[in-house]
Amino acid sequence: MKEHVEKLHALSRKPSRRIIGLMSGTSLDGLDVALCRAEGSGPETRLQVEYFKTVPYDEAFRNAIREIFAKRQIDFQQLVLLNPLIGLQHGQMILDCLTEWGIGPQEIDLIASHGQTVFHAPQKQHGVAGFPNATLQIGDGDHIAVKTGIITLSDFRQKHIAAGGEGAPLAVYGDYFLFSQKNENRILLNMGGIANFTFLPGNLDASVVFTTDTGPGNTLIDAFTRLHFGRPFDENGEIAASGTIDPALLNALKDAPFFEQPFPKTTGPEVFSMDYVKNAMQVSGRLAIEPKDLIATLTQFSAETISEAIHNAMQKGEAIVTENGEINAMQSGGVFEVYASGGGAHNPALMGAIGKLLGRNIRLIDELGVAGDAKEAVLFAVLANEAVAGEAVYFGEKKGVPGVSMGKISFPG
Ligand SMILES: Nc1ncnc2c1ncn2[C@@H]1O[C@H](COP(=O)(O)OP(=O)(O)OP(=O)(O)O)[C@@H](O)[C@H]1O
Numbered sequence: 001m002k003e004h005v006e007k008l009h010a011l012s013r014k015p016s017r018r019i020i021g022l023m024s025g026t027s028l029d030g031l032d033v034a035l036c037r038a039e040g041s042g043p044e045t046r047l048q049v050e051y052f053k054t055v056p057y058d059e060a061f062r063n064a065i066r067e068i069f070a071k072r073q074i075d076f077q078q079l080v081l082l083n084p085l086i087g088l089q090h091g092q093m094i095l096d097c098l099t100e101w102g103i104g105p106q107e108i109d110l111i112a113s114h115g116q117t118v119f120h121a122p123q124k125q126h127g128v129a130g131f132p133n134a135t136l137q138i139g140d141g142d143h144i145a146v147k148t149g150i151i152t153l154s155d156f157r158q159k160h161i162a163a164g165g166e167g168a169p170l171a172v173y174g175d176y177f178l179f180s181q182k183n184e185n186r187i188l189l190n191m192g193g194i195a196n197f198t199f200l201p202g203n204l205d206a207s208v209v210f211t212t213d214t215g216p217g218n219t220l221i222d223a224f225t226r227l228h229f230g231r232p233f234d235e236n237g238e239i240a241a242s243g244t245i246d247p248a249l250l251n252a253l254k255d256a257p258f259f260e261q262p263f264p265k266t267t268g269p270e271v272f273s274m275d276y277v278k279n280a281m282q283v284s285g286r287l288a289i290e291p292k293d294l295i296a297t298l299t300q301f302s303a304e305t306i307s308e309a310i311h312n313a314m315q316k317g318e319a320i321v322t323e324n325g326e327i328n329a330m331q332s333g334g335v336f337e338v339y340a341s342g343g344g345a346h347n348p349a350l351m352g353a354i355g356k357l358l359g360r361n362i363r364l365i366d367e368l369g370v371a372g373d374a375k376e377a378v379l380f381a382v383l384a385n386e387a388v389a390g391e392a393v394y395f396g397e398k399k400g401v402p403g404v405s406m407g408k409i410s411f412p413g
């Protein structure tokens with residue numbers, strides 16, 4: 001119906017847009033809902049977070065997702081049923097947030113929905129000849145649009161893959177638009193289930209902006225804290241702080257092809273799973289390790305792989321992009337600031353270890369005006385803002401940051 005297209009056209013010309021960004025990540029802790037007001041677009045984007053809430057998932061919903069999450073073999077019907085159910089649940093969670101905030105759905109211009117990643121399979125990881133990079137996010141956007149009455153953009157990662165990327169990390173676009181600062185080289189480190197970072201050069205050159213996953217953030221710490229301690233995560237890193245790092249197990253954990261791959265690269269719990277850890281325990285002869293020592297070692301594993309990735313990317317180097325578009329090193333001269341976000345920023349054991357390994361104070365993204373827990377949801381609001389109101393931005397020829405608009409549009413009627 002053309003009224004919808006006309007509405008979209010009108011909101012692309014509004015001086016500012018109210019956009020709800022949604023993120024539910026690999027930790028399955030809940031849905032992050034960020035109500036943002038965005039003005040302008042691209043590097044001129046100005047964004048204010050008006051409201052933010054993480055709506056926790058109940059145990060039954062979380063378990064239903066876990067049945068199919070990051071698994072090679074699943075009950076196919078469960079996947080099909082969850083696709084609309086997650087859309088409906090997310091739609092209801094948005095309506096509940098709006099009621100709590102005293103805002104009507106008609107006051108919102110757009111929803112930007114990440115959906116739930118159920119399987120991430122970059123070519124380098126699946127290795128199946130003739131098949132492309134692949135990733136799947138479910139939680140259908142049409143269901144969110146119809147449930148809320150709000151135009152919804154969803155399924156952002158497919159365009160990134162279609163344009164040559166691995167479908168992640170997508171944070172890089174919003175990171176560049178919102179957090180670049182002249183004369184300060186910045187690393188924005190996000191530690192969710194999986195950790196990633198964006199490099200923002202102090203000369204603001206978009207063609208040098210770069211992003212990559214580094215490996216596990218909290219996913220393994222969470223899984224083994226759940227198994228051995230019956231808690232969802234190692235609150236404030238207390239278990240890690242009470243344990244001793246096991247060097248043999250740590251070495252075995254770090255022995256994976258992912259860590260040898262050039263930047264940019266992406267991964268997920270498909271690789272960094274409980275079986276991955278059990279295999280490393282076997283290889284290193286540490287099957288009987290004390291649970292608290294295991295948590296300490298897994299925390300150090302995340303800290304070392306994060307720090308080494310940042311260190312390797314930031315070393316002095318001439319070549320930034322190799323002939324085939326891979327990243328060699330940054331022209332940072334080793335001078336940069338690190339700003340952390342995501343749940344891992346609340347874990348002092350992890351933060352402390354990274355600071356020690358990098359020999360610098362790790363700052364919090366909150367200093368730059370956005371709460372660390374809200375950042376990923378905010379970044380999807382930025383992607384939706386770009387899709388409806390942005391101009392083309394050229395990010396150079398390197399891999400991982402194609403200059404394309406992302407998100408599929410669902411109209412409510
Ligand atoms: N106080 C705390 N102490 C230790 N860890 C914490 C604390 N608060 C949150 N976390 C960690 O943060 C995790 C949630 O992080 P976050 O919401 O950023 O992940 P996500 O968005 O689901 O993952 P991803 O970014 O990989 O998709 C929790 O599962 C837990 O491991």
Ligand SMILES: CC(=O)N[C@H]1[C@@H]2OC[C@@H](O2)[C@@H](O)[C@@H]1O[C@H](C)C(=O)O
Binds near residue numbers: 025268376
């Ligand atoms: C496939 C997928 O969902 N990847 C997530 C995950 O969580 C962190 C890391 O792995 C990152 O690559 C990505 O999310 C963020 C939001 C991103 O795309 O920037």
